[in-house]
Amino acid sequence: MKNPIQVTRSSMPMFEEYIEEIRDLWDSHWLTNMGIKHNQLEKQLRDYLMVPNVSLFTNGHLALEIAIEALELTGEVITTPFTFASTTHAIVRKGLTPVFCDINPEDYTIQTESIEELITEKTSAIIPVHVYGNICNVNEIERIAKKHNLKVIYDAAHAFGVTVNGESVANYGDASMFSFHATKVFNTIEGGAIAFKDSDLKDTLNVLKNFGITSQGSIDYVAGNAKMNEFQAAMGLCNLNYVDEEIEKRKKVFKKYIELLGDIKGIKLSEPQDGINSNYAYFPVVFDDYKYNRDVVLEKLSNENIYARKYFYPLTSEFICYQDSFKIQETPIASYIADRVLTLPLFSDLSLEEVERICEIIKK
Ligand code: T4K
Numbered sequence: 001m002k003n004p005i006q007v008t009r010s011s012m013p014m015f016e017e018y019i020e021e022i023r024d025l026w027d028s029h030w031l032t033n034m035g036i037k038h039n040q041l042e043k044q045l046r047d048y049l050m051v052p053n054v055s056l057f058t059n060g061h062l063a064l065e066i067a068i069e070a071l072e073l074t075g076e077v078i079t080t081p082f083t084f085a086s087t088t089h090a091i092v093r094k095g096l097t098p099v100f101c102d103i104n105p106e107d108y109t110i111q112t113e114s115i116e117e118l119i120t121e122k123t124s125a126i127i128p129v130h131v132y133g134n135i136c137n138v139n140e141i142e143r144i145a146k147k148h149n150l151k152v153i154y155d156a157a158h159a160f161g162v163t164v165n166g167e168s169v170a171n172y173g174d175a176s177m178f179s180f181h182a183t184k185v186f187n188t189i190e191g192g193a194i195a196f197k198d199s200d201l202k203d204t205l206n207v208l209k210n211f212g213i214t215s216q217g218s219i220d221y222v223a224g225n226a227k228m229n230e231f232q233a234a235m236g237l238c239n240l241n242y243v244d245e246e247i248e249k250r251k252k253v254f255k256k257y258i259e260l261l262g263d264i265k266g267i268k269l270s271e272p273q274d275g276i277n278s279n280y281a282y283f284p285v286v287f288d289d290y291k292y293n294r295d296v297v298l299e300k301l302s303n304e305n306i307y308a309r310k311y312f313y314p315l316t317s318e319f320i321c322y323q324d325s326f327k328i329q330e331t332p333i334a335s336y337i338a339d340r341v342l343t344l345p346l347f348s349d350l351s352l353e354e355v356e357r358i359c360e361i362i363k364k
Contacts, residue, residue: 005354007309009347010182011246013238021234030230033210037233041188044240048161049178050168051195055205056233060157060179060192062209062226064090067175067194068127069223070204071151075122078150080110081317082334083129087155088316091127092325099123100317102331107134107273108284111333115144118329125151130159130169131312132343133185133281135273138164138172145173153177156195160186161247163277170195180236185250185279186243188236191228249348250280256352257283257344260359266290267362282311283346286337294340297362304361308345313338 012018025031032038038056045054057063068077068090077091081100091098099118102111110128126145128136136154145152152173160178162169170176180191194205207214212221261267268286272278287294294310301308315338317328344358 002305004305004307005345005350005358006307007311007343007345008183009349010187011185011239011242011348013235013242017238018235021238022231025230025234032227032229034206034227035230035233037230037237038228041228041233041236041240044237045193045195048240048243049170049195051170051197053196053199053202054170055194055196055202055209056188056228057192057194057209057226058228058232059190059226060177060181061086061090062224063179063192063194064127064153064155064177065094066205066208066226067153067177067196068094068096068125069208070201071125071153071174073124073151073153075124076120077125077127078110078115078118078123079127080129080131080334081315081331082108082312082338083131083155083316084157084312085316085319086157087127087129088319088322092322096124097122097326098317100329100331100334103131103334103337105333105337107270108132108334108337109134109136110141112137112140112144115141116148119148119150123148123150125153127153127155129155129157130162132270132284133158133160133162133279134270135159135162135164135169135276138169142172157181157184157192158281159279160184160281161243161279165275166277171197174198175201180232185247185281186236186239188228188232188239191232191236246348247279250346251278252352253346253348253350253355254278254280254283256355257346257359260356261285261362264290264363280346283344284311285342285344286340287342288340294342298342300361300364301358304357306345306358306361308342310338310341311343313341 157179212223
C-alpha cells in the first residue's frame with residue numbers, strides 16, 4: 001500500500017532554518033507576550049498583506065471572537081452556514097444570533113442578493129466567509145453595509161495573500177480574520193491575525209488578547225488570553241520566506257486537477273474568479289449527478305489510502321449544538337453543495353503523479 005495522502009500537509013521550513021530563528025530565544029528567555037519575533041512578524045505581514053494594521057493571535061478562532069468584541073457587535077449577525085464550525089461558534093460564543101444567508105452555487109460565498117431581506121432592526125453586522133479562498137462580492141457587501149450602517153468582518157481564514165484586482169483582500173470590511181493553522185497556505189503552527197484599516201482598533205485588540213491589561217496594574221476589561229508566542233512567530237518568519245513559492249507549487253497541482261477533471265459530466269469544479277489572484281487553498285469538487293455519489297468517491301479514495309474531506313458538511317446550521325437555540329433559516333443551495341462536495345488533497349509538495357492517481361480513481 002502506498003503512503004497515505006491526506007487532504008493537506010503542513011508547509012515547513014528546513015529544520016536548521018527554524019533552529020537558527022529560535023536560537024536567540026535561549027539568550028533572551030523572552031518567549032511570549034508580544035516579543036521581538038511577534039513584532040517582527042506583524043510588521044512583515046503588514047507589508048505582505050498590504051494592509052495598514054495587523055494584530056497577531058494564538059489562533060484564527062480567538063482572533064475572530066476578539067474582532068467581534070472589539071467592534072462591539074450586538075444582536076443579529078448575517079453569515080453563511082457553509083463554513084468551518086469556527087465562524088458560527090465565534091458569533092454564538094460572543095452572545096450573538098447568527099442569521100443564515102444562502103450561498104452562490106458558483107463560488108460558495110454569501111449570496112449578496114439575499115442579504116438585505118435578512119436585515120432587521122437587531123442586525124449589527126455581516127460576517128461573510130471567503131470560503132476555500134474564493135472571494136465574496138466585496139463591493140456589493142460594502143454597499144449594503146454602508147446603506148444599513150452595518151459592520152463587516154470577513155472570515156478570511158482561507159484567503160491569505162489573495163488579491164482582488166490587485167488590491168489585498170485584507171483591505172475590505174472593518175476587519176478580516178486570517179488563520180495561520182498548520183493546515184493553511186501560510187502557517188505559524190497554530191495562529192491567526194486580524195487585519196484592519198482603522199488604527200484606533202489596534203490598542204483595543206492588544207488589550208482584549210491580554211486579559212484586559214491596559215498598563216501595569218490597570219485592568220480595564222474582562223478579557224482572556226489569545227497572544228501568539230515567539231515560537232509560533234518564528235515559524236511564521238521562516239514560512240513567510242517561502243509562501244510565494246508554495247503558492248506557485250499549489251497552482252501547478254490545482255491546474256493539473258482542472259486538466260484531468262475539467263470536462264467530466266457530473267463533476268463540477270470551482271471556476272477561477274474574475275480579477276482574483278488565488279492562493280489555491282483548497283480544491284473543492286461537487287459531484288452532481290456523477291456516476292458515483294460523493295460518499296462513494298470518498299470511500300474509494302480512502303480504500304487507496306487517500307483522504308479527501310467533506311469540507312463543509314454538515315452545514316453549521318445543522319450542528320446538534322444549535323438545534324432549538326435560535327430560528328434557523330433554510331439555505332437550500334448551501335445544503336445542496338454540502339451534500340455533494342469533497343475537497344481533494346492539495347498541498348505544495350503533492351506530486352503531479354499523485355494527482356493523476358487520485359483522478360484515475362475518481363474516473364474509474
Ligand atoms: N474559519 C474558517 C473558515 C476555517 O476554516 C477555520 C479553520 C477557522 C475559521 C478557524 O481558524 P483556526 O482557529 O483553526 O486558526 C482543520 C483545521 O484545524 C482548521 O484550522 C481549519 N479551519 C479546518 C478547515 O481544518 P480538521 O479538524 O479538519 O483538521 P485535521 O486535524 O483533521 O487535519 C486535516 C489534515 O491536515 C490532516 O489529515 C493532515 C493535515 N495536517 C493536520 C495537522 C493538525 C497536517 O499536515 N499537519 C498538522 O499539524 O480542521
